[in-house]
Amino acid sequence: MLIEIDNVNKQFAVPGGTVDALKDIDLNIGAGEFVCLLGPSGCGKSTLLNALAGFVQPSSGAIRIDGRADAAAEPGPDRGMVFQEYALFPWMTVAQNIAFGLEIKGMKRAEINERVDLLLGKLNLREFRERFPRDLSGGMRQRVAIARVLALDSPIMLMDEPFGALDALTRRTLQDELLRIWEEFKKTIIFVTHSIEESIYLADRVVVMTYRPGTVKRDVVIELPRPRDTAGSEFNELKKELAQMVMEEQMRFAQSEIRGVTAD
Amino acid sequence: MAAVLASSGASRTARLLRGVLIPLAVVVIWQIVTGLEWINPIILPSPVAVVTKWWQYLKPTVTMADGLGAWLHSSELLTDAANSLYRVVMGFLVGTVIALPLGLLMGTSTRVYGLFNPLVQVVRPIPPIAYIPLAILWFGLGNPPAFFLIALGAFFPVLMNTIAGVRHVDGIYLRAARNLGASQFTIFRRVIMPAATPYILSGIRIGIGTAFIVVIVAEMIAVNNGLGYRILEAREYMWSDKIIAGMLTIGLLGLVIDLGMDRLNNHLLKWHRGLETK
Numbered sequence: 001m002l003i004e005i006d007n008v009n010k011q012f013a014v015p016g017g018t019v020d021a022l023k024d025i026d027l028n029i030g031a032g033e034f035v036c037l038l039g040p041s042g043c044g045k046s047t048l049l050n051a052l053a054g055f056v057q058p059s060s061g062a063i064r065i066d067g068r069a070d071a072a073a074e075p076g077p078d079r080g081m082v083f084q085e086y087a088l089f090p091w092m093t094v095a096q097n098i099a100f101g102l103e104i105k106g107m108k109r110a111e112i113n114e115r116v117d118l119l120l121g122k123l124n125l126r127e128f129r130e131r132f133p134r135d136l137s138g139g140m141r142q143r144v145a146i147a148r149v150l151a152l153d154s155p156i157m158l159m160d161e162p163f164g165a166l167d168a169l170t171r172r173t174l175q176d177e178l179l180r181i182w183e184e185f186k187k188t189i190i191f192v193t194h195s196i197e198e199s200i201y202l203a204d205r206v207v208v209m210t211y212r213p214g215t216v217k218r219d220v221v222i223e224l225p226r227p228r229d230t231a232g233s234e235f236n237e238l239k240k241e242l243a244q245m246v247m248e249e250q251m252r253f254a255q256s257e258i259r260g261v262t263a264d
Numbered sequence: 265m266a267a268v269l270a271s272s273g274a275s276r277t278a279r280l281l282r283g284v285l286i287p288l289a290v291v292v293i294w295q296i297v298t299g300l301e302w303i304n305p306i307i308l309p310s311p312v313a314v315v316t317k318w319w320q321y322l323k324p325t326v327t328m329a330d331g332l333g334a335w336l337h338s339s340e341l342l343t344d345a346a347n348s349l350y351r352v353v354m355g356f357l358v359g360t361v362i363a364l365p366l367g368l369l370m371g372t373s374t375r376v377y378g379l380f381n382p383l384v385q386v387v388r389p390i391p392p393i394a395y396i397p398l399a400i401l402w403f404g405l406g407n408p409p410a411f412f413l414i415a416l417g418a419f420f421p422v423l424m425n426t427i428a429g430v431r432h433v434d435g436i437y438l439r440a441a442r443n444l445g446a447s448q449f450t451i452f453r454r455v456i457m458p459a460a461t462p463y464i465l466s467g468i469r470i471g472i473g474t475a476f477i478v479v480i481v482a483e484m485i486a487v488n489n490g491l492g493y494r495i496l497e498a499r500e501y502m503w504s505d506k507i508i509a510g511m512l513t514i515g516l517l518g519l520v521i522d523l524g525m526d527r528l529n530n531h532l533l534k535w536h537r538g539l540e541t542k
């Protein structure tokens with residue numbers, strides 16, 4: 001499993017012109033890699049993730065998965081996505097949410113139940129089996145969303161700031177669970193975040209992106225052994241280094257906001 | 265919060281008492297005013313007279329020995345209520361059976377919406393009552409014009425709410441479903457339909473309410489039974505007590521239907537209600 005992002009560009013039409021959301025993105029992601037896309041708002045990291053998911057199509061360039069050029073032309077269960085807003089179906093119970101993708105696949109009822117039970121166990125959701133999403137906390141809901149994607153057994157997991165709305169403690173717990181799942185299920189994970197610490201804590205590689213046009217600023221390999229100590233000196237060195245890069249882009253973002261305001 | 269209120273029996277009784285205070289006061293004043301004959305009983309009969317008349321109106325004229333069907337049928341009130349209810353149900357079904365698919369189509373397809381919306385917007389503000397002359401011309405007398413008018417009254421609330429329900433489905437659910445491999449048909453059936461259900465049900469509730477208003481009016485014109493007809497008939501004889509008895513029956517029937525809808529709502533929308541359902 002190899003994801004090749006080959007010279008991908010994406011322009012969006014805006015009033016009075018176009019915006020280069022993505023420009024000349026070249027990126028290869030290997031099987032089983034955990035890659036974080038890091039950058040300020042408007043750097044195109046979510047656009048890139050949506051292009052991988054098949055929700056948006058690149059204006060030019062290609063996304064190949066195992067050499068298939070049309071692999072990301074449509075959304076599909078081979079690239080399961082976890083959204084920041086959870087996107088659980090509120091009219092379905094936890095178990096029904098997890099079973100949804102399996103029913104579409106046409107799996108037999110007994111097999112579905114078995115798989116749902118397995119995942120409920122893995123994510124500590126057993127006692128919430130028959131609950132509706134409304135009854136769950138944010139952390140619990142995101143666990144269900146992760147289980148729903150894991151159920152499909154897709155090799156690739158796309159995660160769009162999945163823990164962005166959670167409190168710090170829940171966030172750390174879910175990060176650890178995600179790492180455990182990643183190791184156990186051998187997934188390729190592409191994870192969008194704007195938290196520098198989160199990206200260093202989780203990823204094999206952190207891809208820092210620039211603010212408009214969205215390009216790859218730096219591709220940083222994180223070699224720290226897991227579990228990573230967020231208070232360690234190496235961790236903090238990396239944090240400083242990445243913060244420097246992100247701040248540069250944040251400044252450009254802020255300046256363009258000011259320009260935007262004065263231009264009005 | 266709910267648990268606290270339920271556990272303290274005293275406050276519950278107090279709330280119940282508070283609830284009957286005003287209605288009781290109204291009835292007492294009404295009885296005093298009419299009992300002392302300050303008002304002509306034709307203008308406003310006493311509550312006792314109304315209840316007496318109500319009982320006469322309800323009481324079957326044959327005995328149970330003639331069979332349950334005949335016994336129930338010999339009650340004028342029950343026959344009227346059944347006739348009115350039948351018209352409401354039939355008219356409402358006709359209206360909904362047309363409004364629901366059309367609403368789903370208009371909600372999902374911008375092309376269908378563009379085709380039908382101008383007509384809908386022009387016709388919608390016309391109250392069903394205004395169709396009465398045409399309804400009689402087209403359908404003659406009896407049940408058909410009543411069905412037509414009631415269907416018309418139920419049609420628009422169901423249609424408008426169905427369109428709104430489909431259009432307000434959060435895009436994130438559609439994206440999640442596509443990501444999980446759902447086809448357009450599966451998305452429609454398992455995502456758009458349930459997501460739109462709260463809107464559709466509230467449209468149905470408003471539709472039934474409208475149907476109930478229209479049935480009374482329709483019965484005053486085109487038919488010779490039903491609660492609406494009975495009120496008008498009583499007016500001919502200046503039976504004010506029977507008019508009020510009929511009105512109260514209409515009110516109670518409406519209340520029962522609305523409570524039934526509320527039950528159905530709660531059952532279908534378990535997922536939609538707040539945390540207080542726990």
